[in-house]
Amino acid sequence: MEPLRIYAFHGGGEIADMSIFDPFHPDVGTKVDIPYFFYVIAHPQGNVLFDTGGHPSLVSDPRMRLGDAADDFEVTMQEGDDVVSQIKRAGFSPTDIDHVVLSHLHYDHAGGIEFFPEAAFYAQQRELEFAHWPPIYQREVYVRADFDHPIEWNELVGDRDLFGDGRVLIFPTPGHTAGHQSMLVQLDDKRAVILVADAAYLPRNIDENVLPGIVWSPDAMVSSWRRIRELQRSHNADLIFTHDLDWAQKTRVAPESWYE
Ligand SMILES: [Zn+2]
Numbered sequence: 001m002e003p004l005r006i007y008a009f010h011g012g013g014e015i016a017d018m019s020i021f022d023p024f025h026p027d028v029g030t031k032v033d034i035p036y037f038f039y040v041i042a043h044p045q046g047n048v049l050f051d052t053g054g055h056p057s058l059v060s061d062p063r064m065r066l067g068d069a070a071d072d073f074e075v076t077m078q079e080g081d082d083v084v085s086q087i088k089r090a091g092f093s094p095t096d097i098d099h100v101v102l103s104h105l106h107y108d109h110a111g112g113i114e115f116f117p118e119a120a121f122y123a124q125q126r127e128l129e130f131a132h133w134p135p136i137y138q139r140e141v142y143v144r145a146d147f148d149h150p151i152e153w154n155e156l157v158g159d160r161d162l163f164g165d166g167r168v169l170i171f172p173t174p175g176h177t178a179g180h181q182s183m184l185v186q187l188d189d190k191r192a193v194i195l196v197a198d199a200a201y202l203p204r205n206i207d208e209n210v211l212p213g214i215v216w217s218p219d220a221m222v223s224s225w226r227r228i229r230e231l232q233r234s235h236n237a238d239l240i241f242t243h244d245l246d247w248a249q250k251t252r253v254a255p256e257s258w259y260e
Contacts, residue, residue, distance in 0.1 A: 001167075001186075001188050001189060002044040003044075003188075003260055004041065004042065004043055004044065004167060004185070004186075004187060004188075004260065005041070005042045005258050005259065005260045006039055006040070006041050006042075006185055006187075006193060006195075006258060006259040006260070007039060007040045007042070007087075007090050007254035007255065007258050008037055008039050008240065008251050008252060008253055008254055008258070008259070009037065009038050009039065009040070009053075009083070009086040009087060009089075009090075009253070009254050010035055010036070010037055010081075010086075010247070010251075010253050011036040011037065011038055011053030011054065011077065011081045011082065011083060011086055012035075012036055012053070012054065012058075012059075012075070012076055012077030012078055012081035013033060013034050013035040013036045013075075013076050013077070013243075014034050014036075014073045014074055014075045014076055014077075014108070015031050015032070015033055015034070015073060015074040015076060016031065016032065016034055016072070016073035016074075017029065017030070017031060017032070018030045018031075018032050019213045020034070020201070020212065020213040020214060021201045021202055021205070021212055021213065021243075021245070022202075022204070022205070022210050022211075022212060022213070023211075023212075023213045024210075032245060033076070033245075034073075034243050034245070035242075035243060035244070035245075035247050036053050036054055036077070036081075036108050036109075036242070036243070037051070037053075037240075037242045037243075037244075037247070037251070038050060038051040038052055038053045038083060038086070038109075038112070038242075039051065039195055039240075040087055040090065040092060040097070040254075041168055041183075041185055043162075043163055043167060043168055045163050046098035046099060046163070047092065047096055047097050047098055047099070048097075048098070048099045048100075048101060048162065048168060049083070049087070049097045049099070049100045049101070049116065049119070050101050050103065050183055050195055050197075051101075051102060051103050051109045051110075051197065051242065052083045052100065052102070052109065052110060052111060052112030052113055052115075052116075053077075053081070053082060053083045053086070053108065053109070053111055053112050054075065054077050054081075054082070054107060054108050054111040054112075055082075055107070055111030055112065055143075055145075055146060056077075056082035056084075056111075056112075058075045058077045058107075058111065059075075059077045059078060059079055059081065059082070062075040065107070065143060065145070066107060066140070066143065067140070068140065069107075069140035069141065072140070082111075082112060083111075083112035083115060084112065084115050086254075089254070089255045090254045090255035090258075091255075094115050094116050094118075094119075095118055097116050097119050098119060098120065099119060099120050099121075099122065099162060100113070100116050100119045100120070100121050100122070101121075101122045101123075101162075101170055101181075101183060102121070102122065102123045102127070102147075102181075103180060103181055103182065103183075103195075103197030103198060103199075103242070104123075104127050104131075104176065104177045104179060104180045104181070104197070104198060105123065105127060105128075105130075105131035105142060105146065105147050105177075106141045106142065106177070106198070107141055107142070107143045107146060109197070109198075109242075110131075110143070110146040110147050111143075111146050113146055113147055113149060113151070114146075114149055117149075120154060121151050121152070121153050121154060122153070122154045122156055122160065122162075122170060123153055123154075123155070123156065123179065123181070124155075124156050124157070124172055124174075124179035124180070124181050125155035125156060125157050125179065126157075126172075126174070126178045126179035127177060127178065127179020127180065127181070128147075128153060128155060128179065129178075129179070130177055130178040130179050130216075131147060131177075131179075132144075135216070138177065138214075138216065141214075156170065156172075156181070158171075158172060159171045159172070166186060167185065167186040168183065168184075168185055168186075169183065169184040169185075169186075170182075170183050171183070171184065171227065171231070172224075173196075173197075173199035173224035173227065173228065174216070174217065174220040174221070174224060175199060175215065175216060175217055175218070175220040175221025175222070175223070175224045175225075176198040176199060176212075176214060176215065176216060176221065177198075177216050178216055178217070178220075180197065180198060180199055180224070181197075182194060182195060182196050182197055182199050182224075182228065183195040183197075184231055184235060184237065185259075186235065187259060187260060190236060191236055191237075191238075192231075192235040192236060192237040192238075193237055193238050193239075193240055193259055194228060194231060194232060194235075194237045194238070194239050194240065195240050195242075196228065196239050196240060196241050196242070197241075197242050198214075198242060198243065199221070199224050199225070199228060200212070200225065200228075200241065201241060201242075201243045201244075202241060202243075202244065202245065203239065203241070203244075205225075206225045206228060206229065206239070209222060209225070
């Protein structure tokens with residue numbers, strides 16, 4: 001197998017309450033520092049960006065973009081945390097990105113879509129519908145300006161093996177939202193990584209079946225966790241969580257470090 005790399009970029013984050021991760025956690029009421037991450041998979045046949053972080057305008061004026069939702073959490077993105085600046089640190093320009101895969105379209109994942117006009121875009125069809133007309137309890141975390149661009153979306157229904165070689169597998173993991181998806185990346189014959197995104201925030205969610213605070217469907221979510229665990233076992237995969245609170249100890253952060 002030709003070598004393949006995954007770069008994990010830390011695109012700032014936000015400060016919010018522990019209840020988002022687990023509404024029954026003993027630390028509910030405590031503010032936690034939540035990272036945003038996005039990833040570039042450098043596959044021999046093309047570069048794939050998985051998620052795009054928050055829009056750069058969140059650095060200076062989150063209220064302008066997010067409206068009243070800006071009161072519910074404090075965005076801590078700094079100059080240079082946006083997707084274009086981050087991937088540049090590992091030598092990628094926007095035109096180097098061939099495919100952009102969105103786990104879902106919440107503001108902290110979809111904010112950089114507009115900067116990749118030449119890429120092919122992938123989301124679950126269900127997510128595109130859900131994002132354009134979200135239920136009232138998720139309306140503030142979808143920002144139309146993030147995804148209302150003249151994009152010819154590849155509207156996925158189910159799995160997609162992106163290069164046809166089994167090394168980059170997009171698979172639906174609904175629960176957090178109606179059309180959430182995650183990605184399995186096969187590093188070599190023996191090892192793989194699953195980019196979980198928001199299918200679960202923390203390992204504890206999956207390991208102990210602890211539902212987080214933001215859920216569209218608990219039943220879909222626990223079914224998605226079962227699929228993730230199956231793929232984890234069958235592919236000897238490590239799980240990487242976008243909002244992992246222990247990222248500083250666990251995640252190999254680009255450009256200094258990577259997965260291969
Ligand atoms: Zn989300």
